[in-house]
Amino acid sequence: MIKTATHVTAGDVYVISGQSNAWAIDYNHAYNDDDLPADAQWVRTIGAMHVYNKSAIYPEATNTNWYLARGKAPDVRGGTQLVGNGMIGVLGLNIGMNLIASEGVPIAIINGAGGGGAISFYQKTKNVDLDSPYGRLHYRLEASGFKNKIKAFIWNQGEGNADDSVLDYQTSLNQLYKDFKTDYTFEKFYLIQTPPGCNSKNGHQNVREAQRQFAKTQEKVKILTRHGFPSNPKSENGTYFLSDGCHYHAVGYEILGKWISNMAKNDFYGALVDFEAPQLIGVTLESSTSLVIEFDKPIAIQPELIIGEIKYDLKDYAFAINNKRTTAISNLEIDPKNPKQLRLNFSKQTIYKGDTLTYILTDNYPESSIPYQGPWLTDFSTGVGAIGFTEVVK
Template structure:
């Protein structure tokens, strides 16, 4: 079950997911009904449709308002999750994509509008599918539309959505995809990331994964973002689908590697100019990355103290004796207890409109990016 806004909708912008390009076992990925844009009243007959289809990697292409609804569609992300699991597990997979192509989290909350609202349309399809009590994982991929929200506001909204979903359906896991930089938000998405991090830490059934750490795109000069600085070429959706399906293999099919993102354990001040950050998994620091001729490094781009980006880190390295710990040393900076550190501040490279796409802190084994956070230093 996949839900959220445009990067869950996952349009086939590169026009590569045509029927004649799909592997032979693609017919084992199925869906029910139609994807439907979030902010329009029900469009008939598609909104009522409960026919089963072989899933399509297309999604309604809402640019210019041309196509707002589409039978049998699950998008590039949804189809690739299904394809990966069919290929590795030899089981049929149902993917139902209720994403709506835009909107804040409020647009996806339960209300009494029935088929005229995103929640009601999804509920109609799941009720008809016979799967409402047999969902393996509910995947929530949203947050771009809530840039600048207070941490408590987004977390409370996420709790309300989760509460209603838990009441209406039975699912074993709730996969929460942390919102990355991008989508040209002037205020950045760091508060949304922190709300998502806290929510995952507070609920046992919730697992968090990021969109941080994707390898460079071999087809588009390394860039997995489209020129709109928000959405992805197929490569980005394919990578996220690979990570999510690998997480599902671990949770449901006896996989041996957990693809959940490294999560923050604690931040400790060790001296006036050094601190340590502990994660729950071994981590690695990606090498410097050149973007438009400029070299960027983790130590100069990704950390902030009291909401001011740090450019005075003299050393940043993984501890040689415990690879779950990152040690940071500052150039003469005096750290005080009670200061607040942010990992991933803002959405773009400095003095540009280019969305930040690396380098990152990542899982040393899987390459999945560590969760973004805002944390008081102990």
């Protein structure tokens, strides 16, 4: 007898990296190990999740043991739990369980998210660097033997870059992606567009536009949003945000995990519905008071949303002309002959070729600290929110 082994599985590998909404703490204490469904036993991981802004914490930083994955992530709020063996967070566990339930394939989820920091914190420094998030993730993937067998690499980051220009964030993302392609082999790269939230004074519209442009230029990249989440049935006011306006109750991570796993089903397992977010084709001047926005998929308009005692309608709160939110849209309608086109009719405002149209400007509702959470433009079939953009009117 040379060796014995237990808990042996064969399946597919997914990698997550990014900030705290990729870290995905179990804020609602709904993912305790003893309460997990049976499918969770087929989600595996290697090593430990590790907070982004600390030097290597030993022995966890060099841990290469395999674990039954846990739906927890280190809860850094108290400043003490900075690392966690076998943890992949609420988002990671839901991706794994969803795929196992539908496909019957064991899933490895390796979560290298760090819980905070701008994209600069996640860049590659050197080949072996356990003091950096990139280095720690690379070490675990090397040890796993799967660094060249990744189904999809999931990047969910941007909250820490609200002050960036479009070019600044795009340059950083291009460099990070170049290093990922050098060090790993993955079939798809899932880019999660950064939504409103996190109380940024400048908003994340530049980050959203940089992510949109990046996804258009890379063959393996597919883009998904965190726009379009339905109301949370477990909260009094329906919000999926925590009181900090940045992170999510479990329901938010569960919805995103479902969308990501559904996109993977289409890419790898033969499902017919594509869950990629509706992407912009262009914005065209139809007349001095009318614009047509065209997407690559049929879209839908979510109904007005009431938060507190205020009624929010998409046409009054979601669009901006030349970086200034407009309330001059008199009518917003989907073309009945072409459901991929949305017509905006303006009153008391003249639109010109060369103007810029932004969908989702800044992070909060006007004169409010409440993060924008709808209404949204969504995919007619899947409910996934259309991407945010800033585009020149042609």
